[in-house]
Amino acid sequence: MSSSFGYAILPQDMERDLLAACRNRLPNETCGILFGRHSEHRVAAERFTVIRNASRHPTESFSFAPGDWTKAFYEAQNNQRTIVGYFHSHPGGSPLPSAKDTAGWLPWGTYWIVGLTGQDSQIAVHRHDPVHGWCPLKLVSSEELQK
Numbered sequence: 001m002s003s004s005f006g007y008a009i010l011p012q013d014m015e016r017d018l019l020a021a022c023r024n025r026l027p028n029e030t031c032g033i034l035f036g037r038h039s040e041h042r043v044a045a046e047r048f049t050v051i052r053n054a055s056r057h058p059t060e061s062f063s064f065a066p067g068d069w070t071k072a073f074y075e076a077q078n079n080q081r082t083i084v085g086y087f088h089s090h091p092g093g094s095p096l097p098s099a100k101d102t103a104g105w106l107p108w109g110t111y112w113i114v115g116l117t118g119q120d121s122q123i124a125v126h127r128h129d130p131v132h133g134w135c136p137l138k139l140v141s142s143e144e145l146q147k
C-alpha cells in the first residue's frame with residue numbers, strides 16, 4: 001500500500017452521519033453518492049445523499065434506484081455540486097471491495113465502503129485503475145488536516 005494513491009478527506013460530522021445512515025438501514029446495504037472537491041491525488045467529501053437500494057437482494061448487494069439516481073444527478077448539476085464518488089455499506093463485513101464490487105465498478109470517481117461489524121465500523125476508500133486494480137486512498141478527517 002502506497003500513499004501515492006492519494007488522500008480522501010472526510011469531515012468528522014459527515015462520517016458520523018454516514019455511519020448512522022448505513023446503520024439505520026441494516027440489515028440492508030445502503031448506497032449513495034458523495035459530493036465535494038477533487039484533484040488528482042485528493043478527494044474531499046463535503047456531503048452525501050442516500051440513493052434507494054433497488055437490489056432484489058438488498059442484504060447482499062446494492063443497485064441505485066434509477067429515479068433517485070437521476071434526481072440526485074440533476075440536483076447536483078443545478079446546485080453546482082461535483083459528484084466525487086459513491087458509497088455503499090457492507091453489513092457485517094469488511095470495508096474492502098468484494099468480488100461483486102470489482103465486477104460492478106463504475107469507471108469514475110472514488111469508491112467508499114462502510115464496513116459494519118457489531119458495534120464497529122470502518123470506512124475504506126478506493127479508486128479503481130485499469131492497470132493497478134483497486135488503489136487505496138488514505139482516509140483522513142478534515143480536522144486532522146488542520147492540525
Ligand SMILES: [Zn+2]
Pocket residue numbers: 088089090097098100101113
Ligand atoms: Zn460492496
